[in-house]
Amino acid sequence: MSWLTNFVRPKIRSLVERPQIPENLWAKCPACEQMIFHRDLETTQNVCPHCDHHMRVQPEVRFANLFDDGVYHTIELPKVAVDPLKFRDSKRYSDRLRDAQSKTGRTDAVIVAHGKIGGTPVVTLALDFAFMGGSMGLAVGEAMVAAAELATYQQAPLVVFPSSGGARMQEGILSLMQMPRTTIAVDMVREAGLPYLAVLTDPTTGGVTASFAMLGDITLAEPGAVIGFAGPRVIESTIRETLPDGFQKAEYLRDHGMVDMVVHRHEIRDRLITILDLLLHTQPSAEIVDLATAGLDIPDEAEAAADPEPAEEPEEQPAEK
Amino acid sequence: MADDGGNHRAGGAMNTFLDFEKPIAELEGKIKELRHLSDDGGINIVDEVTRLQTKAERLLRATYSKLTPWQKTLVARHPDRPHTSDYIDALFESFTPLAGDRKYAEDQAILGGLARFRGYSVMVLGHEKGADTEARVRHNFGMARPEGYRKVVRLMDLAERFSLPVISFIDTAGAYPGVGAEERGQAEAIARSTQKCLDLRVPLISAVIGEGGSGGAIALATANHVMMLENAIYSVISPEGCASILWRDPKHAEDAAESLKVTAQDLLRLGVIDEVVDEPVGGAHRDPGAVVDAVGKAVEGALRRLAALSAGEVRAQRRTRFLEMGRGQIGI
Numbered sequence A: 001m002s003w004l005t006n007f008v009r010p011k012i013r014s015l016v017e018r019p020q021i022p023e024n025l026w027a028k029c030p031a032c033e034q035m036i037f038h039r040d041l042e043t044t045q046n047v048c049p050h051c052d053h054h055m056r057v058q059p060e061v062r063f064a065n066l067f068d069d070g071v072y073h074t075i076e077l078p079k080v081a082v083d084p085l086k087f088r089d090s091k092r093y094s095d096r097l098r099d100a101q102s103k104t105g106r107t108d109a110v111i112v113a114h115g116k117i118g119g120t121p122v123v124t125l126a127l128d129f130a131f132m133g134g135s136m137g138l139a140v141g142e143a144m145v146a147a148a149e150l151a152t153y154q155q156a157p158l159v160v161f162p163s164s165g166g167a168r169m170q171e172g173i174l175s176l177m178q179m180p181r182t183t184i185a186v187d188m189v190r191e192a193g194l195p196y197l198a199v200l201t202d203p204t205t206g207g208v209t210a211s212f213a214m215l216g217d218i219t220l221a222e223p224g225a226v227i228g229f230a231g232p233r234v235i236e237s238t239i240r241e242t243l244p245d246g247f248q249k250a251e252y253l254r255d256h257g258m259v260d261m262v263v264h265r266h267e268i269r270d271r272l273i274t275i276l277d278l279l280l281h282t283q284p285s286a287e288i289v290d291l292a293t294a295g296l297d298i299p300d301e302a303e304a305a306a307d308p309e310p311a312e313e314p315e316e317q318p319a320e321k
Numbered sequence B: 001m002a003d004d005g006g007n008h009r010a011g012g013a014m015n016t017f018l019d020f021e022k023p024i025a026e027l028e029g030k031i032k033e034l035r036h037l038s039d040d041g042g043i044n045i046v047d048e049v050t051r052l053q054t055k056a057e058r059l060l061r062a063t064y065s066k067l068t069p070w071q072k073t074l075v076a077r078h079p080d081r082p083h084t085s086d087y088i089d090a091l092f093e094s095f096t097p098l099a100g101d102r103k104y105a106e107d108q109a110i111l112g113g114l115a116r117f118r119g120y121s122v123m124v125l126g127h128e129k130g131a132d133t134e135a136r137v138r139h140n141f142g143m144a145r146p147e148g149y150r151k152v153v154r155l156m157d158l159a160e161r162f163s164l165p166v167i168s169f170i171d172t173a174g175a176y177p178g179v180g181a182e183e184r185g186q187a188e189a190i191a192r193s194t195q196k197c198l199d200l201r202v203p204l205i206s207a208v209i210g211e212g213g214s215g216g217a218i219a220l221a222t223a224n225h226v227m228m229l230e231n232a233i234y235s236v237i238s239p240e241g242c243a244s245i246l247w248r249d250p251k252h253a254e255d256a257a258e259s260l261k262v263t264a265q266d267l268l269r270l271g272v273i274d275e276v277v278d279e280p281v282g283g284a285h286r287d288p289g290a291v292v293d294a295v296g297k298a299v300e301g302a303l304r305r306l307a308a309l310s311a312g313e314v315r316a317q318r319r320t321r322f323l324e325m326g327r328g329q330i331g332i
């Protein structure tokens, strides 16, 4: 297996791959409109220091803050057919792909990495919205399968960070077929008895939501992330009503029972560490078992069977008026 | 049995002509007129009718032999095309509809129930678009809400418990885009339904009979064997939707249909479907009985092949089918 490739320390990576942002650049928060120094945004992982608004963030920045000491390995993504439909709208899809590749420096909208989080080996997959809206085509589907295979091979949990407008339309029906294909990937991890966690980030919509993003054993979401199936404009034009406040936001989904928790970006690592610890280390650790009393209070099986009376008798309690 | 459904609907079929069928409609109108005249006798009128009929047939055959993807989209959505309930009525005995997801509601956009098919007890389900205005509203035009997909999961669980093969008919513009549908987890419901399809330890056979619309379709069509009618379409997004996003103008739907490769013939070439079922000349709506029969034969063939597999094999075959899909050198 050629998983163990592309080992780059993220600090070096940022020097190598992102020279285009000048040091003195200021960014404007789209939520509070305050100006933020670019270097500050890097330390906050693109969370506004003024209003806590979570802006989209590059997978590399996320991973640098997620893995222990910022160390992780990426895997080489499986090769897939390029532009199988020879699709063109106002522009050729092959040209759009090339533009996205030169803009982002990656071959498609996905990155698969592995490393340790809180000492636990973990495989992660993240989508990059900057690459054609994080859309899912053959490359993303195949990457998800590869991530699942790697997780199974390493007996490691899989954690995904979708950020996607949905299916890659330019790959037509083949993009739709990535919904069952990524679902198979989820099933592989589940069948191996490993945790599969999804951290939904802005935005998680369309075919990505309706497949692997919504199949997590536990589903986290970042504050304010748009999460849904149909786009708000499609819904508005169908029902001709204005949408409720906060519709399709992470908090709204949590309140409607669709995600487990909304977690601040700065707390995701700690939360994942806690969850993985609970799911993977399920027995009391050896040193806290009191050897003197261990086993002494366990009733004999025959004894237990002979005494079916419960200790308390709640049935006898009269109902309170 | 198939003839009942067929003849009944064939009468209405001539009422709705598609734009590109106009020359055929005109000829058929002329034939009708002449027939009224021919009551008064006149051998030359009979000859003229025969001549025009031959011409109309030739024109119909010529038109339908080279339909564009957009024209096929219109045929696939033809209101007189046989719908899921027509297939169920004609091909299945003892159909026992089952309702509800046991969580929230019954969604009539998806029909489902126990039935007997060629001797086999099966679970049959599918999107139902409805044949008239009242039915269309009741079935929400075949656009399911989360409850519909959750009903599918429930019925598939039931099928599995009694080792019944599942047969699904696909005919939907897509999952319903609404506030309530989103609030109740449309995406999750679709994902779980797809996951259930993949997990089934009984055969699942799908027939795309009209429109295979995106996630709303794949939720019922992640099958061991997928067949498509000759003029059906199956797509990740509607041509109109694609046009308004990529061309920023829904008027480019025709171009989008072309680019998206939505036809049965394209999908067979891409290895996404296994079989194309021929339609009668002039489309399924001109002879519903014939197309229902043809689908029945194809489903029976697939069912007999898959029934020979063990529970484990049938599940493995389905997973491999989708896992291998799109790998290697692929293209149009």
Ligand SMILES: [Zn+2]
Binding pocket: A029, A030, A031, A032, A033, A034, A048, A049, A050, A051, A052, A053
């Ligand atoms: Zn702000």
